[in-house]
Amino acid sequence: MKKSVAILFAFIISQFQAQQTPYYQQAAKYKMDIDVNAEKFTYQGNQTLEYTNNSPDELNVVYFHLYWNAFKSNSMMDxxxxxxxxxxxxxxQKDGISRLPSIPKNEEGAQNIHWIKQNGQNLKFEIQETIMKVYLAEPIKPNSTTNFTMEWNAVIPQQIRRSGRNNKEGVDMTMTQWYPKISEYDYDGWATFDYLGREFHSPFSDFDVTIKINKDYVIGAGGILENPTEVKGYDANAKIKTEKDKKATWRWTAKNMLDFAWSADRDYIVKSFDVPEGPKVFLVYQNNDKTKAWEEAPAYLTKYFQIMNGHFGKYVYPTYAFIQGGDGGMEYGMCTMILGEAKNSKDLMGLMAHEGSHSWYQQMLATNxxxxxxxxxxxxxxxxxxxMHQLFPEELPNPFIERLDAxxxxxxxxxxEPAVWLGDHHDNGTSYTxxxxxxxxxxLVELGYIMGEQNLAETLKQYYDQWSMKHPTDRDFLHIAQKVSGMDLKWFHHYWINTTKTIDYGIKDVKYDAKSTTITLVNNGQVPMPIDFSVMTTDKKIVTYQIPTNLTHTWKSKDAYGDFKTVAYWPWTQKEYTLTVPYTKSQLSVLGIDFSQRIADVNMKDNFLEVKQ
Known part of the structure; x- marks a missing residue:
């Protein structure tokens, strides 16, 4: 009996310790030498990788991503x-048929690994589609560092998705997810998702990349160009240094970011400007009639970065580059690849604002x-x-009204399909979107409605303060939101992320009396919510009543969308709720659920009632 008790106690302690594992994150340092054959769209690569295992686990294998292996017929992506x-x-795809089989054999993506060594010892490896599994010569013990060296060559694929040669706007090379990249290892294990065209994940890393390419090319990249006076495009007085084969050498460095991406074209121009208190912004694009909107971008981007720095947290890197390339818009470390042709400044800025904001919610706050x-x-x-609402203000109930309508x-x-599904495992592309x-x-819009906009702003600020340059999860964000608001918000998180249940409240009945009006509200949906119910009087005065849900246990105390009076809570199990307001019919103009229109109610037709006299 005593032995059993001891075993049980040891098990409980081990489980508690497992749940209390201190946060850690891995680290990597890349040094690469790349020699590009621009005529054949290939390159030779050599890489030294210093990898630090900060986890409490001993690692016997490591994994690398080989993304370009996806760009061929009969790949998993295909x-x-x-x-x-x-x-x-x-x-x-085109007309429902995959475009990948149309890639000529000599233009299929390939990353051919010649060899990989650990501390000088040859390693066995196997290629599993876009993942390379490497068997180590010696385990990487906790809190220790090992060194990998590697040689490979690559074929730059025909541009289908994200990366590749000859994008539809004529950019020669979009070099994204282009090198063998070590996978992230964390509490969930190795992040070895096959590449099917969507998202990425990796450890924070330092980069030192040397690229040799024909001297008439200009490179745009996410990082610091260490020799701007020796290459084309960045210094009017540059003296391009070339080797015997007429290639120029570019050297880029970057610290503590997720990846290194670059693009190359002979028709690029480079413009730059400084945002007060950072960063220095580079615009790398083809200057023609279709890219005129880029000329107006600096003023908008300056204000954009100032808004982001003030509301969401300080951008920590010294530079950021907007580079024309790719197939739409995709974020990378200290840069983005975007299509450059735009109808007007607003359209271009919308794309830049989205991809730029990934520097916060993909790079600095690097969730998987x-x-x-x-x-x-x-x-x-x-x-x-x-x-965008501040850059291009409109008279709207809230900045997100178009998204709610969509x-x-x-x-x-x-x-x-539920938002909780893995990115590449959604069955329908529109549903994924x-x-x-x-x-x-x-x-976030609904959280602002539930907890108050000031609390949401404070939550986003604390989220940045506590988790920037780390790998947070939704649990980390929710913990901060609950702490800031004092509310229990797990119920909302569950409904909104794990299910496809919807919100649907309405005005069921209104009875007018001699001194008051009684309104009966009904919950026709499956997601319970607090309700802000407002009345507009005939003299245009708006009075709002907060009807909390008991699920939060604490009610919001303020909201940027106006003052309110808090009334009795609405139990989430209760179908209907009755509210009496001290106004007669002759005093009322409009009654409604959420005048700010932030609640994601699926049927707005019964949310408002015009009082006809």
């Missing part, structure tokens, strides 16, 4: 696109976007909406 047909990503894409794309979309319209298709971008954005 199979996934083929199985989804017209429901998949439109950029990867393959597992929680809604935290990456959704929070970024919220920051985009917040900043969400309601999307639900009519009846194809919604709404589950990830729209519901992720509205997650």
């Amino acid at each position: 199979q996934r696109v083929a199985s989804q047909g017209k429901n998949g990503d439109s950029r990867l 976007e393959s597992m929680r894409p809604w935290m990456d794309e959704g929070f970024t979309s919220y920051a985009e909406g917040y900043t 969400y309601r319209k999307f639900l009519e298709k009846k194809i919604e 709404y589950s990830t971008y729209i519901k992720g954005e509205l997650y």
Whole structure:
């Protein structure tokens, strides 16, 4: 009996310790030498990687991502696109048929690993599609560092998704996810998701990258150019140093970021300007009639970075580059690749604001976007909406009204999938977009409605303060939101992220008396919510009543959208709720649920009532 008790006690202690494991994150330092054959769209690569295991686990294998192996016929990406047909990503298919088999054999993506060594010892490795599993010669013990060296060559794939040669606007090379990149290892284990065209994840790393390429090319990259006077485009007085084969050498460095991306074209121009209190911003693009909107970008981008720094946390890196390339917009360390042609400044700035905001909600606050894409794309979309409303102000009930309307319209298709699903495992491309971008954005909009906009702003600030340059999860964010607001918010998180249940409140009945009016509200939906119910009097005065839900146990005390009076809570199990206000029919003009229109109610038709005299 005593032995059993001792074993049970030891088990309980071990479980408690497991749950209390201190936070850690891995670290890497890359030094690369790249020699590009621009005519053949290939390159030779050598890499030294210093990898530090800060985990409490001994590692016997490591994994690398080889993203470009996806760009070929019958790859997993091709199979996934083929199985989804017209429901998949439109950029990867045409008329429901995968574009990948159309890539000529000599233009298929390839990262051919010649060898990899650990501390000078040859290692066995195996290629599993876009993942390389490496068997170590010696384990990497906790809190220790090892060194890998590697040689490889690569074929730059035809531009289909994110990366590749000859994008549709004529950019020669978009070099993203282009090198063998070590996978992230954390409490959840190795992040070894196959690349199917969507999101990425990796450890924070330092980079020292030397690129040799024909001297007539200009490179745009996320990092610090260490020799601007020796290459084309960055210094009017540059004296380009070339070797015998007429190649120029570019050297880029960057510290503590997730990846290093670059793009190269012979027609690029480079413009730069300084945002007060940082960063220095570079615009790298082809200067033609279709890119005129870039000329107006500096003024908007200066204000954009100032808004982001003030409301969401300080951008920590010294530079940021907006680079024309890729197939739409995709964020990387200290830069983004975007299509450069735009109808006007607002359209271009919308794309820049979204991709730039990923520097907060993908780079500095580096969630695993393959597992929680809604935290990456959704929070970024919220920051985009917040900043764009200030850059291009409109008379709207709130900055997110168009997203709310789009969400309601999307639900009519009846194809919604839960936001909790893994990024590459959504069955429908449109459903992925709404589950990830729209519901992720509205997650914050709804929290602002529930807890008050000031509390949401403070939550975002503390989230940045506590978790920037780390790998937070939704649990970390929710912990801060609950601490700031004093509310229990787990119920909302569950409904909004883990289910496809919807909000639907309405005005069921109104009775006018001699001295008051009694309103009966009804919950026709499956997601309980607090209700801000407002009345507008005939003299245009608005009075708002906060009807809390008992699920939060604490009510919001303030909200930027106006003052309110708090009344008795609405039990979440109760279908109807009655509210009596001290106004007669002759004194009332309009009655309504949430005049700010932030609540994501799927049926707005019964939310407002005009009082006809």
